[in-house]
Amino acid sequence: MIKTQKLLSTVLALAIAGPAVAAEPATSGGQALIRRVTPSQYTQTIKDIFGEGIKLGGRFEPDLRANGLLAVGTAKVSVTATGFEQYYTMARAIADQVTDKDHRSTLITCKPAQARSPDDACTKQVISQFGRLLFRRPLTSSELDAQVIVARDAATSLKDFYAGLRVGLTNLLISPMFLFRQENVEADPAHPGKYRLDAYAKATRLSYLLWDTAPDDLLLRAAESGELHTDKGLKNQVTRMLGSKRLELGVRAYFTDMLGFDEFKTLTKDTVIYPKYTNVLTSQAQEQTLRTIVDLLVTNRGDYRDIFTTRKTFLTPSLGILYAVPVVVDRPINTPELWVPVEYPEGDPRTGILTHASFVALHSHPGRSSPTLRGKALREVFLCQKVPQPPGNVNFEEVQDANSVHKTVRARVNAHLVNPVCAGCHKITDPIGLALENFDSAGGFRTHENGEKIDTSGELSGVKFVGSGGLGQTIHDSEAVASCFVSRVFSYATGATPVQSQSAFVKYAEQRFTANGYRLPDFLQEIALSDAFFQVDGPRAPAPAAQKIQ
Amino acid sequence: MLIKRTDVASRRTVLRGFMGGAAVTVGLPLLDVFLNSNGNAFASGAALPSCFGTWFQGLGGAPGLWEPKVIGANYEMNQQMRFLAPFKKKINIYSGLKAHGRAPDHTIGQAIAFAGNYEDTIPQTIDTIIGDHIGTKTRFRSIEVACDGSTDSVSRRGPNIVNASEPSPIALYARIFGPEFKDPNAAEFTPDPDVMVRRSALSAVSEQREALLRTLGASDRARLDEYFSSLRETEKQLEIQLEKPAPMAACAVPAKLEKEDTGVIIDQARETQRIFAKLIAHAMACGQTQVFNVNFGGGTSRLRTAESAEVFHIYTHEEATDPKLGYQPTVNWFQEQTLQAVTDFVAALDSIKEGDGTLLDRSLMMYCTDHGYARYHTSDNIPMLTAGGAGGRIKTGYHIHAPGDPMTRVGLTVQQALGVPVDKWGQNDNETSKTFTEILA
Amino acid sequence: MPASRGASFGSWRKYLAVCLAAPAFFTAGSAAAETRSFVLSHFYQAVYSQDNDCEGGPEPNIDVRFRGILADMGKTQKEIDELMDGFNGGGGAGPVHEILRNRGSPEGRRVFVGDNPTQVPDPNIRTVISKIGPGFDLDGKVNADSFEDPETHQKGLDNQYFRALGCFVSHRALPPDLPTSWSYFWDATRDRTKGWLISVEGSDLSQDGDVTVTFARAMETPIRTPKSLPQRDQTFRVDPTPRYINVYKGHQKDGVVTIEPGEKFHIVTGGGYLPLEMRMTHTQMRFKLTADGGVEGMIGGYEPWLDIYYMYAGGGYGYESMVGLNLPGIYYAMRRLADAEPDPKTGQNMSISTAYRFDGVPALVVKPARTASK
Structure with a gap:
């Protein structure tokens, strides 16, 4: 059923976009930056x-x-x-x-x-x-x-x-x-009065976007020779780079950034409550998701939206323990654990990256799960929607007290929704997060909490669903998910959030992304070959001459 | 802070002049005027150097008896740690830490705590790693002692390269304070040519400042300006190294030792340790070394009482738990002796006053043992402790609880505090990149 | 905890990406609807040490014993003091160790007394005289040597192994504490010892009824929690060596599972205080499924006492000088207390009644593929 839907949507998308490639709209904006x-x-x-x-x-x-x-x-x-x-x-x-x-x-x-x-x-x-x-x-x-x-x-x-x-x-x-x-800027001979990045800055943007490293010798040569300023020269380099194994480094770097994995550095879990969350899981949780994404989007050139529904992932014995899933792999003592590919059966609650510890554990408190943090992260990371911070004077006692009369997290957060001050924001986060309640604060799988069966029904912008599978499918099908991704990748590539004058390009890129079946390598190519990627308003403003440096 | 361009050029010229000529010797008299108001640093900003050392005794732990019940600053000492109560504000206690890896034995705990790895042998230990960073200019790179009459040592320069311990206080006294001892405050100072070269080379980078900033917009200019200010801080550090180091105001030569009584009887080891502690403290106060290693009685400890040949180690394997007390009483007695010895060492460093502070304040002693539960010889919840603030780089007074985390977290934190450029430490399951940020000043 | 119960092996094996298409390992009750599996956290000798359970108190410590042995050998007080000065923590070489290790050696030869315990006369170590102790009624009789269970007060329990060694300080404990030496060895060997698995299979384990119990050895070593107990929900493959797979018919009643007595039990151990190959007859086992999803119980039977003795002797002189055992003393005590399988010629019993406690946590257990990679 899902497969048919996907196929159908791809076909439809292709039909809408048509075989003829629409031209990139002319836009302005973009900045030459100094980036650490x-x-x-x-x-x-x-x-x-x-x-x-x-x-x-x-x-x-x-x-x-x-x-x-x-x-x-x-x-x-x-x-x-x-x-x-x-x-x-x-x-x-x-x-x-x-x-x-x-x-x-x-x-x-x-x-x-x-x-x-x-x-x-x-x-x-x-x-x-x-x-x-x-x-x-x-x-x-x-x-x-x-x-x-x-x-x-x-x-x-x-x-x-x-x-x-x-x-x-x-x-x-x-x-x-x-x-x-x-990033140095030069006058654009093709567009008098306009500016462009010089060839080295161009090479650098390309290389860090696609490979997360400095330009290699060939790319610098293409910059030196001026080849990179020609359509053909640019295409040659982009094709070469997309075909390289190093594309995986670029994709990993992007998702590591987007998914906020830097927060793992400070993530702690109460190991008395969650003895399964051991030291090795900090890196394994991230690696599971990155492997899953690379396998789906790069190796298999899959649909980006399938990261929310995929039944395939990779596990280690320690992750198997966390998720209570059998993982068998030979491992000599005192050597790193090995990875095995795993495919969950249809309908399994562990599908999609939202159920990975890298999401559910990262967005939880040290000693309890948090539908609010999860819902907030989901909206901010995948849908590019900003969730406001709570006011400073809220009494969280009822929600935090795990020994309260309320046995489940759902009951506790609902108690808290009685307060209309809280309810306003919580109704945009909690109903999403509650669908992930089968996963405790450490990412461990559970069906009951304090003896009570966990209700995983949820809602996102009026769409009702049940469980992590329902949530994944809803995110997969939501309109915002692709447009958010497109604008995020573009921000990542240029180092700045798109400005108003670039919105036509973002919209165009989104259409192309849709037309190409939400395939990441194709989309990266689209960006790498676009004018908008290299376009800058002008040289950086020079320091006022009057400013004296003592 | 912004710098004058003319200064850069002239300083570079001057330094080049230095390097071209003979080494500069600076023989200054010791005057209080050169000390800052705290009396612990040169007026120019050069603090007295940090010192680092390890203190080891095997068979350390009995769960429930040593860990404070409360996490954070407002804890009270548990029964075995009560001796250290007077120094609570100057130490940190770490609980819950684990040595991952092969089956527990007497080596793994110390290997993971001090070297981050253990396969067939112990690789380079933290004291030599830190020593290479802080203590290469002193007369002794490090001082190792063993208090049970042996030459056993936990310090390794590399796999199977053991820095053997000195068993004799008299011999150690002769090594440090014998005829070759020179008053650090009377010594001549020769700037390090390598530092001079580096200082000069850095100015070639800082000289780009103006040209670069001129091309930038206001916000980028502020960012790059901060970069150059940061560079300037490093330049200043190098300049400090080219000045005569701070005087050792607290340096005093201890009275000559006439006799010693070393051996495995606990009273002998305690007294030997007290003497060693004093000698090491004075050696550091006189700038003779910045690194030390104390091995109290080893892993499979032979320490015993005068009354019986039965040793600490045997008691851990043999003694039954007292059902009323809930622990092995004799083992507990030995463990408390050990912690009293630790306290003696800490007290010795703290007794040397330097300005407003003490030698302990600019030092960092890392105590570790090999087992969390000596009775089982387990490798989890292994007691660890640091004493001293490493010259203000480590905040003290905390009980830190990190159950299941590798012991290497303490070593990584300590290395970073003492300026070792390392972002992760340990191998396999013991690898960590997590410091205890709450105590890094 | 019901959470983990939902993730039991039965519903999960199809998730394995590696080829584990073979049917579930436990084939005995193929109609069974439910299997629960556990990996053991601890396995240790069942003892029950109390005041006055050894005549004159427990065995003296090493210092006292060694001085006593030296005195029996005719050494003067001065000689003894000198020798014991070189005791050196029980380790290493030295005259005292040379003498004690090889005590009673035949003229002109140096023979380790542990390998030849009869080269010294029976030192008559203290043995347990108490009437209270854990174990199983293996012979169906209540006799002078049998124990009464401290909790259930069942009489006629046979556990001569406890009697033989229960006065050594290192082998003493009052439950739930573990004897010092046992806990050390189980712990010391755990990271190189393969998991020990117990599975119980029945039509509905929430009800009383017939079950099948399997005790086997895994191909994996348990991964540990921060407190070093085995993790729950780890996956284990059963070692396919048939000799080390023990399947018993059993019965669950009031939450307690017992097996039909009389079968054999054999398994490869990690050493320590267990013979490398443990062999038991007349096996009995009793365990309960605990509220937190784990298992807790006891296994016992008759074991060849020479297997056990030579395991101790194989530990070497260090067991005497560092753990405080007396090897010839153990030999004579076990020979004296052995209570089964008389040698047809001499009448000497060749097996001794034993009992061990164990506890464990839930595990996922799968049958290994025949082609399991190395």
């Missing part, structure tokens, strides 16, 4: 440039979530003193390893004339090679010269060529040009 690289981008970039074996030896300061995405927050954050200290420490650790005896023969492509003296030519070669990859563009001659001088001075003082190179590399790694993605 995220921890995963930093990590992956270092891995790509210097190899898997290089240890970072440091930690990152927290990102900022803005308008639902850390990606948008990256354009608002700076580097604190503590953060800089860590970047500096990591930079030194990385430079130490790159220039040490184990790595220099493979990573440093030239040899100094004398090991105990500076060698500007070799330094220049190394700094420009790594600088291009780190800065995501070739170094300017003054940037290059500055680091060659630094390396020369250091090599002279310390009587060691590699010590000099180490200092030069460290400087590249702490440079704002590396730590921030700075």
